[in-house]
Amino acid sequence: MIYIERKERFSAAHQLYNPNWTVEQNDAVFGKCANKNFHGHNFTLVVTVKGEINPDTGFVMNLVDLKKIIQNLVISKLDHANLNHDVDFMRGKFTSTEVLAEEIWKILAPAIAEHKCQLHRIRLEETMNNAVEYFG
Numbered sequence: 001m002i003y004i005e006r007k008e009r010f011s012a013a014h015q016l017y018n019p020n021w022t023v024e025q026n027d028a029v030f031g032k033c034a035n036k037n038f039h040g041h042n043f044t045l046v047v048t049v050k051g052e053i054n055p056d057t058g059f060v061m062n063l064v065d066l067k068k069i070i071q072n073l074v075i076s077k078l079d080h081a082n083l084n085h086d087v088d089f090m091r092g093k094f095t096s097t098e099v100l101a102e103e104i105w106k107i108l109a110p111a112i113a114e115h116k117c118q119l120h121r122i123r124l125e126e127t128m129n130n131a132v133e134y135f136g
């Protein structure tokens with residue numbers, strides 16, 4: 001089994017907010033992230049795919065194909081978007097990095113499986129210091 005990785009970047013706005021809570025409760029838990037006027041991040045998405053080497057190409061998966069899948073299915077929807085309002089697959093969900101990583105997994109896993117490979121990991125970096133890893 002060999003692992004390959006593709007890194008993409010996007011910028012997006014969001015607000016962390018629990019609609020069932022008071023403003024005070026939201027501020028206490030989410031702090032500045034609950035700002036009603038939103039705030040933004042420059043995200044880095046790292047997609048790791050595993051599989052066996054194809055004897056016809058020497059590749060696990062053509063990285064050009066992987067790039068297109070990530071760009072078309074995920075980055076095009078997230079880049080310069082408001083995660084709370086603009087993104088169909090985030091509607092009604094918390095826009096935390098954890099939830100976003102799970103939703104990205106659900107979208108990418110079947111598309112990657114079509115290439116006879118398996119999605120292994122989604123790593124989503126929200127800041128230089130904060131990141132989430134999801135293994136399905």
Ligand code: NI
Pocket residue numbers: 014033039040041
């Ligand atoms: Ni944030």
